[in-house]
Amino acid sequence: MTEGLGLVGIVLISHSAALAEGAAELVQQISGGATVVPAGGTEDGGLGTSTDRIEAAIEDADAGSGVLLIPDLGSAVLSARAVLADLAGETTARLVDAPFVEGAVAAAVAAGSGADLDAVAAAAEEARDAAKF
């Protein structure tokens, strides 16, 4: 638990800017200070995903310990992959297959407590098996 290195950052990629921003706000609150950056909607404010927004969000979220990307649906995955292919070798960002809200909460709590990228990704993936009640 050293504060020397930055925390793992999290980018929430959604088709909707409002969804990404709302989820980021919620998750940040629960995690008590993890870095959660929304990347939602298209450049012109419509529904869809934007590689430019994703790339900018990765940059914002990167504190030197890696960045976890959590997509909502379908083409969010494709856009994220396109960005990762673009940044090949120049980023520690990783795309994870996880439920959007629960995965983000679990990942952010792990990241906020100083977990490394592997552990943060695992926390997000485990959220798939977590019952809501």
Place this chain on the structure above:
Amino acid sequence: MPPSSDDGAVRRVVVLPKPLHARPAGQLARLAGRHKENTILLVAGEKNANARGVLAVMAMGAVTGTEVTVTVTGPDAEAVADEAADILTAAEAVDG
């Protein structure tokens, strides 16, 4: 710092003044994250959860008035158990 046995489990029983919703669940998970060498287990009625799992803690669905037993093992278990009990008793879940 009071001496504490490394393998002695420490228990605290609290009655929730507020529901154990997202925010306190997050605080417990962060506490567990800060004390990786400890195991913090919560039991509420039939439900139980490791504090490390924020989703599992929320899924207990513990409401106001629920008696929650916190069991902590590992080094400094007394202090960790006190901190966990503080989070539970201060659970000011304004909006969950």
